[in-house]
Amino acid sequence: MDAREILKQHIAKTATLTDEEFDHVFSHFARHSFKKGQAIISAGDKAEHEYFVLEGCLKSFYINDDLKMFILQFAMPTWWASDFDALYSGARATINVDCITDAEVLSLHNTDREKLCREIHQMEHFFRWRTNRGYVAAQKRLLSLMNNDARHRYEELLQMYPQLYNIVPKNLIAAYLGVSRETLSRLYQHGK
Amino acid sequence: MDAREILKQHIAKTATLTDEEFDHVFSHFARHSFKKGQAIISAGDKAEHEYFVLEGCLKSFYINDDLKMFILQFAMPTWWASDFDALYSGARATINVDCITDAEVLSLHNTDREKLCREIHQMEHFFRWRTNRGYVAAQKRLLSLMNNDARHRYEELLQMYPQLYNIVPKNLIAAYLGVSRETLSRLYQHGK
DNA sequence: GTGTTTATGTGATGCAGGTCACTTTGAGAC
DNA sequence: GTCTCAAAGTGACCTGCATCACATAAACAC
Numbered sequence: 265m266d267a268r269e270i271l272k273q274h275i276a277k278t279a280t281l282t283d284e285e286f287d288h289v290f291s292h293f294a295r296h297s298f299k300k301g302q303a304i305i306s307a308g309d310k311a312e313h314e315y316f317v318l319e320g321c322l323k324s325f326y327i328n329d330d331l332k333m334f335i336l337q338f339a340m341p342t343w344w345a346s347d348f349d350a351l352y353s354g355a356r357a358t359i360n361v362d363c364i365t366d367a368e369v370l371s372l373h374n375t376d377r378e379k380l381c382r383e384i385h386q387m388e389h390f391f392r393w394r395t396n397r398g399y400v401a402a403q404k405r406l407l408s409l410m411n412n413d414a415r416h417r418y419e420e421l422l423q424m425y426p427q428l429y430n431i432v433p434k435n436l437i438a439a440y441l442g443v444s445r446e447t448l449s450r451l452y453q454h455g456k
Numbered sequence: 457m458d459a460r461e462i463l464k465q466h467i468a469k470t471a472t473l474t475d476e477e478f479d480h481v482f483s484h485f486a487r488h489s490f491k492k493g494q495a496i497i498s499a500g501d502k503a504e505h506e507y508f509v510l511e512g513c514l515k516s517f518y519i520n521d522d523l524k525m526f527i528l529q530f531a532m533p534t535w536w537a538s539d540f541d542a543l544y545s546g547a548r549a550t551i552n553v554d555c556i557t558d559a560e561v562l563s564l565h566n567t568d569r570e571k572l573c574r575e576i577h578q579m580e581h582f583f584r585w586r587t588n589r590g591y592v593a594a595q596k597r598l599l600s601l602m603n604n605d606a607r608h609r610y611e612e613l614l615q616m617y618p619q620l621y622n623i624v625p626k627n628l629i630a631a632y633l634g635v636s637r638e639t640l641s642r643l644y645q646h647g648k
Numbered sequence: 649g650t651g652t653t654t655a656t657g658t659g660a661t662g663c664a665g666g667t668c669a670c671t672t673t674g675a676g677a678c
Numbered sequence: 679g680t681c682t683c684a685a686a687g688t689g690a691c692c693t694g695c696a697t698c699a700c701a702t703a704a705a706c707a708c
Binding site: 404 | 520577
């Protein structure tokens with residue numbers, strides 16, 4: 265399935281667009297291919313685009329002063345990634361986005377998203393719902409982080425996104441869960 | 457300042473409405489007075505409304521199987537509170553909302569929010585931005601929870617919301633930070 | 649292929665913060 | 679006022695997870 269069709273079906277789940285409207289929307293996206301390990305947004309950059317994943321897997325992450333990495337999100341096909349704080353506020357990025365595997369993405373400029381939201385009511389609706397889902401997911405993750413131990417969070421993650429197990433190295437899973445890679449490794453030593 | 461004016465100015469920060477449009481919007485809100493300690497949404501309820509705070513302070517929180525409380529949000533004047541997951545998905549509430557102090561609020565039914573978003577493009581814009589801000593704030597809190605220790609998170613919270621110090625008891629602050637009340641109490645024993 | 653980097657496992661040790669138990673202070677209710 | 683209950687402080691003890699150190703093993707570059 266081509267990029268156009270993937271995006272069209274993705275948006276159609278939340279918003280109703282005519283074919284002409286979708287053509288107009290799609291004309292604001294640009295396609296990019298990235299290699300495994302390649303950076304898409306680096307801390308300090310201006311974050312001007314958000315990215316819709318067609319193929320592969322991205323991660324968005326923060327690096328603290330001790331160079332420790334914390335993963336905010338893994339982005340699989342039909343997910344969106346960016347430094348949303350910087351994107352909306354116009355500030356420099358503090359979040360990085362890069363490629364865990366080779367990836368195909370569509371980029372949308374911040375200005376164009378706002379333009380599309382102004383022009384087409386249904387696009388504003390679409391982006392409202394996309395953010396809604398992100399907000400609710402972030403709140404659930406906050407509660408899980410406060411309430412559950414490392415093992416529980418690990419099993420929760422694998423149950424929710426089984427595909428991750430095969431694609432994402434354990435050190436990155438640890439950086440998502442908020443535990444050290446050693447602790448994650450020890451969770452299942454000698455079979456559970 | 458009356459309820460109408462507070463809401464009007466709050467919305468005007470993000471969206472442009474004519475007076476007629478605002479009158480229409482405002483007609484969907486209902487005003488309520490609550491007493492300190494009173495519950496607004498309880499786990500198991502249908503969550504059908506979201507609440508805009510005019511006066512006082514609410515909290516939204518989760519209670520786990522061990523009856524331990526985790527606070528998702530304090531809601532001060534011009535903040536919104538609800539179980540947004542249940543509200544949007546139609547599921548039963550898992551989050552509670554109640555009053556830390558006596559409070560004056562405006563309620564908006566889920567159905568009416570969606571109706572207003574359909575009728576008035578600018579209202580869809582308003583709610584998109586409201587959720588944006590919530591999403592970004594939740595992501596920052598996730599990072600802080602993974603990256604910083606209890607003392608750091610406490611100082612961060614007080615710096616961001618100094619008003620909380622006088623209004624909100626320490627055991628609730630602890631439930632927000634994700635530490636025990638004993639640990640929070642010990643942070644500043646014998647003056648720092 | 650060979651050398652280099654990245655991912656993973658595992659032992660030893662330390663500490664932040666949890667839990668339990670008890671005390672003190674303060675705010676309402678009457 | 680007095681009684682009750684919630685909030686807050688503190689000691690003693692325990693534990694989940696971090697950190698450091700080193701050993702494999704697998705992936706990648708050339």
